[in-house]
Amino acid sequence: xxxxxxxxxxxxxxxxxxxxxxxxxxxxxxxxxxxxxxxxxxxxxxxxxxxxxxxxxxxxxxxxxxxxxxxxxxxxxxxxxxxxxxxxxxxxxxxxxxxxxxxxxxxxxxxxxxxxxxxxxxxxxxxxxxxxxxxxxxxxxxxxxxxxxxxxxxxxxxxxxxxxxxxxxxxxxxxxxxxxxxxxxxxxxxxxxxxxxxxxxxxxxxxxxxxxxxxxxxxxxxxxxxxxxxxxxxxxxxxxxxxxxxxxxxxxxxxxxxxxxxxxxxxxxxxxxxxxxxxxxxxxxxxxxxxxxxxxxxxxxxxxxxxxxxxxxxxxxxxxxxxxxxxxxxxxxxxxxxxxxxxxxxxxxxxxxxxxxxxxxxxxxxxxxxxxxxxxxxxxxxxxxxxxxxxxxxxxxxxxxxxxxxxxxxxxxxxxxxxxxxxxxxxxxxxxxxxxxxxxxxxxxxxxxxxxxxxxxxxxxxxxxxxxxxxxxxxxxxxxxxxxxxxxxxxxxxxxxxxxxxxxxxxxxxxxxxxxxxxx
Amino acid sequence: xxxxxxxxxxxxxxxxxxxxxxxxxxxxxxxxxxxxxxxxxxxxxxxxxxxxxxxxxxxxxxxxxxxxxxxxxxxxxxxxxxxxxxxxxxxxxxxxxxxxxxxxxxxxxxxxxxxxxxxxxxxxxxxxxxxxxxxxxxxxxxxxxxxxxxxxxxxxxxxxxxxxxxxxxxxxxxxxxxxxxxxxxxxxxxxxxxxxxxxxxxxxxxxxxxx
Numbered sequence: 001x002x003x004x005x006x007x008x009x010x011x012x013x014x015x016x017x018x019x020x021x022x023x024x025x026x027x028x029x030x031x032x033x034x035x036x037x038x039x040x041x042x043x044x045x046x047x048x049x050x051x052x053x054x055x056x057x058x059x060x061x062x063x064x065x066x067x068x069x070x071x072x073x074x075x076x077x078x079x080x081x082x083x084x085x086x087x088x089x090x091x092x093x094x095x096x097x098x099x100x101x102x103x104x105x106x107x108x109x110x111x112x113x114x115x116x117x118x119x120x121x122x123x124x125x126x127x128x129x130x131x132x133x134x135x136x137x138x139x140x141x142x143x144x145x146x147x148x149x150x151x152x153x154x155x156x157x158x159x160x161x162x163x164x165x166x167x168x169x170x171x172x173x174x175x176x177x178x179x180x181x182x183x184x185x186x187x188x189x190x191x192x193x194x195x196x197x198x199x200x201x202x203x204x205x206x207x208x209x210x211x212x213x214x215x216x217x218x219x220x221x222x223x224x225x226x227x228x229x230x231x232x233x234x235x236x237x238x239x240x241x242x243x244x245x246x247x248x249x250x251x252x253x254x255x256x257x258x259x260x261x262x263x264x265x266x267x268x269x270x271x272x273x274x275x276x277x278x279x280x281x282x283x284x285x286x287x288x289x290x291x292x293x294x295x296x297x298x299x300x301x302x303x304x305x306x307x308x309x310x311x312x313x314x315x316x317x318x319x320x321x322x323x324x325x326x327x328x329x330x331x332x333x334x335x336x337x338x339x340x341x342x343x344x345x346x347x348x349x350x351x352x353x354x355x356x357x358x359x360x361x362x363x364x365x366x367x368x369x370x371x372x373x374x375x376x377x378x379x380x381x382x383x384x385x386x387x388x389x390x391x392x393x394x395x396x397x398x399x400x401x402x403x404x405x406x407x408x409x410x411x412x413x414x415x416x417x418x419x420x421x422x423x424x425x426x427x428x429x430x431x432x433x434x435x436x437x438x439x440x441x442x443x444x445x446x447x448x449x450x451x452x453x454x455x456x457x458x459x460x461x462x463x464x465x466x467x468x469x470x471x472x473x474x475x476x477x478x479x480x481x482x483x484x485x486x487x488x489x490x491x492x493x494x495x496x497x498x499x500x501x502x503x504x505x506x507x508x509x510x511x512x513x514x515x516x517x518x519x520x
Numbered sequence: 521x522x523x524x525x526x527x528x529x530x531x532x533x534x535x536x537x538x539x540x541x542x543x544x545x546x547x548x549x550x551x552x553x554x555x556x557x558x559x560x561x562x563x564x565x566x567x568x569x570x571x572x573x574x575x576x577x578x579x580x581x582x583x584x585x586x587x588x589x590x591x592x593x594x595x596x597x598x599x600x601x602x603x604x605x606x607x608x609x610x611x612x613x614x615x616x617x618x619x620x621x622x623x624x625x626x627x628x629x630x631x632x633x634x635x636x637x638x639x640x641x642x643x644x645x646x647x648x649x650x651x652x653x654x655x656x657x658x659x660x661x662x663x664x665x666x667x668x669x670x671x672x673x674x675x676x677x678x679x680x681x682x683x684x685x686x687x688x689x690x691x692x693x694x695x696x697x698x699x700x701x702x703x704x705x706x707x708x709x710x711x712x713x714x715x716x717x718x719x720x721x722x723x724x725x726x727x728x729x730x731x
Contacts, residue, residue, distance in 0.1 A: 121591035186728045189596075193603035197584065204654045206584075206604060208576040209646065210611050212653050215660045216668055223665040446590045 049139065049267035049411060050386055051348040055335070056271075057328055058098065058148055059278040059367060061357030062091070063375040064318075064325050072291050074325045077333030081352060082382050084345070086392045086426040091381035092459060093356040094400040096441040097367045098150045101355040101400055106131045106154055108404025108419035111440040112515040115447040117454075120150050120196060120242075122157045122188065124447065130418055132404055133161040136411060141264040145170065145257065146273035149191065149243055151355075152180075156187040164264060171256035173229065173237060174221035175245035195243055202242070218245025231285065238282040240275060250276055250284070254331040258338050266347075269411075276328045277358075279366055283323040287330075290323045297361075298489065305370055305471055306363030318360035347386050349410050351403070354379040370441055372457040372466050373490050377439050383427065394425050397459055399437045402429070434461045436507060445470070450516040458508040464490075465504035467512075479505060555624045557635035564704035565619060565639035567711040570612045572647050574714045577608045602724040609718025619643065622683075630687050637697045640704040641686045642679070 183190025
C-alpha cells in the first residue's frame with residue numbers, strides 16, 4: 001500500500017471526480033427537465049389552482065348507459081372512470097336540447113332566465129356578461145372546442161373572455177364552414193347568414209344558384225371522405241347537423257382533442273364538446289354489429305305531440321344509438337388512457353357530462369319534440385377530483401345549472417348572486433334531496449315575450465311534474481305527475497290522484513309567473 | 521390605337537361592324553369585342569339576374585323571418601339582411617360572368633349576336649332548374665362520385681341543346697324574342713334599387729369585419 005498519493009493518482013482522482021460531476025450534472029438536468037415537463041403536463045406546485053378539464057358528449061342519455069343500469073353494455077369506459085369519480089345518479093339537463101342547456105351551463109341560470117330558447121339563439125345581450133368564461137378570465141387560461149354549432153354560437157357570444165376558441169370544423173374530414181374564417185370578427189352574423197341561411201344544409205337555401213353548386217361540392221367532399229374511411233364507416237360518416245357537409249370520423253376528433261389537452265398553460269379551464277352520440281347515429285363497423293339481442297323496453301303509448309314514429313322504427317333507432325354510444329364510450333376510453341398516462345388525473349378536475357338526453361319512446365326519436373320524459377333529460381355527470389381513487393355515488397337530484405357555481409367553487413372564485421344552481425354535493429355543496437330542479441323548453445316561444453308555449457318540468461325528490469302549455473288540443477294547458485320512485489318509466493300520470501301533485505303545481509305555476517314578470 | 525383604352529362607342533361600332541378603317545383592332549381583340557356584348561345589351565340581362573337573385577333571397581328571408589324574430593332584434597335582422605343582400609350582389613355578378621362566358625364560348629350567331637334574348641332565356645332556364653332543385657334537394661344528396669363528376673357534363677350538354685333549340689325558335693317566332701327583350705328591359709328599374717342596396721350591404725359587411 002502506498003503511503004503517499006502520487007501525482008498520477010491525484011490526477012486520476014481529479015478526473016474521476018470531474019467525470020462524476022459532469023455526468024451527474026447532465027443526469028440532473030435531464031431529471032429536472034423531465035420533471036418540469038411533467039409539471040407542465042400534469043403536476044402542480046402546491047398552492048396553484050387545479051386544472052379543470054370539461055368533457056361533454058352531446059345527446060348522451062343516462063338511460064342508455066350501463067353505468068346507470070342500462071341493460072346493454074354501452075359504457076364500460078365511463079364505468080372505469082366512475083370508479084375514480086363522484087357519480088351523480090339523478091342529474092338532469094336544464095333544457096331539452098343544446099341551446100337552452102348550453103346557455104344554462106355557461107350562465108348558471110335556467111333557460112327562462114338567460115332566454116336562449118330557440119334553435120341557435122344567444123343569451124339575452126344584457127345578460128351576456130353573466131357567463132363562466134368571464135368569471136374565470138384572468139385567473140384561468142381558457143380553451144374551448146365544440147363540434148356543435150349552437151354551442152359555438154354561445155362561445156362566440158362569450159368569446160372575448162376565451163383565450164383559445166378552437167374552430168368547430170378543426171377536425172372534420174371534409175366540408176369546412178365559412179363563418180369562422182371569413183367572418184371571424186362577426187361570427188354570429190356570418191354563421192346565421194351563410195351557414196344557417198344562404199347555404200343551410202337540408203333546407204331550401206337562401207342563395208338560389210351558388211348554394212346548389214355548393215351542395216355538389218359537399219357531395220364530392222363527402223364521397224372522398226367516405227371512400228377514405230370506407231372500412232371503418234361502411235354506412236357513412238357522421239356529420240355536423242345544419243352545417244355545410246361537414247363530415248368527421250370520431251377517432252379523428254378524439255385524436256384532435258387529445259392533442260389539445262394540456263395546451264392551455266396551467267391553471268387551465270378546457271372545455272371539449274363532442275358531437276357524438278348526437279344524430280346522425282353512425283357507429284363504426286366494429287360497433288355496428290352490437291346489441292342484436294331483440295331486447296326492447298316496454299312500449300309506451302304514442303304521444304299526441306310526437307311524430308307518431310312506429311315502434312319497430314323506434315327500436316331500430318334505439319339499437320343504432322346504443323351502438324353509437326358504445327363507440328363514443330370506446331373513444332372516451334382512449335381519452336381516459338391519455339389522461340391517466342400523462343398525470344392529468346393527479347392534478348385536474350375532470351368532468352364528464354352531456355347537455356341533454358335522447359328519446360326513443362311514445363313516437364319520438366331524438367330530442368326535437370316538446371316531451372320532457374326521463375330519457376330526454378337524465379344525463380350523466382361524473383366528476384373526478386385530483387388524485388381520487390374511489391367511486392362516490394350521489395343520489396340527490398342535481399341540474400346543469402349546478403355546474404356553474406361548482407366550477408367557480410373549485411376555482412376558488414366567488415359565486416355571483418344570479419346563479420340559480422347550488423354547489424354540487426360531494427364538492428362542498430349541500431345534500432338536498434327535496435330541492436327543486438327545473439327543466440325548461442320553449443323552442444317555439446319568442447325570447448322577448450312571456451313563456452306562453454313550451455314544456456316545463458319540476459323535479460323534487462322522486463316526484464316529477466310536467467306542464468305543457470300553448471300546444472294544440474289538451475296540451476294547451478296540461479299537467480302530468482309521476483312518482484319516479486314507483487314508476488320510473490312514467491307510465492302512470494297521477495296528476496289527479498297523487499297528494500303531492502298540487503304542491504308541485506303551485507310551485508311551478510308560481511315560478512312561471514315569477515319568470516314571466518317584465519315580459520309582455 | 522391602344523386597345524386597352526378603346527372608346528366604348530367604338531366598341532359598339534365594332535359590334536355592329538360599323539368601325540372605320542382607323543378603328544380596326546388586331547384580330548384577337550376584334551374577335552373578343554365582337555363576342556362580348558355591349559353594355560346596352562348586358563344591362564337588361566344583368567337586371568334580370570339581379571331581379572331573380574334578390575327576389576329569391578327576399579322571399580326566403582320573409583319565410584324565415586318569424587323564427588328570426590323569436591330570437592333576434594330588428595337591428596340583428598338588418599345586419600343579417602346586409603349579409604344576405606351583399607352576397608346576392610356577388611351571386612348576381614357571378615351568374616352574369618357565367619352568361620358572358622357562354623357568349624364567348626358559343627358561336628356569335630348563336631349567342632353574342634342576340635345576347636339579350638339568349639342571355640335572358642338562359643337565365644330563365646337556369647332559374648327554373650334551380651328552383652326545382654331547391655324544392656327537391658334529395659336529388660342532390662346521396663350521389664356517388666361518378667354522378668357528381670358527370671353532372672356538369674350533363675348540364676352543359678343540356679344547355680347547348682337548349683340554346684340551339686331556343687335560337688331556332690326565336691328566329692322563327694320573332695314575337696317570343698321581342699317579349700323576352702321587353703321583359704328584361706323592364707326589369708332594369710329594379711336594378712336601380714337592388715344594386716345600390718347590394719353595394720351598401722357589402723360596405724356594411726366589410727366594415728363589420730375589418731374594423
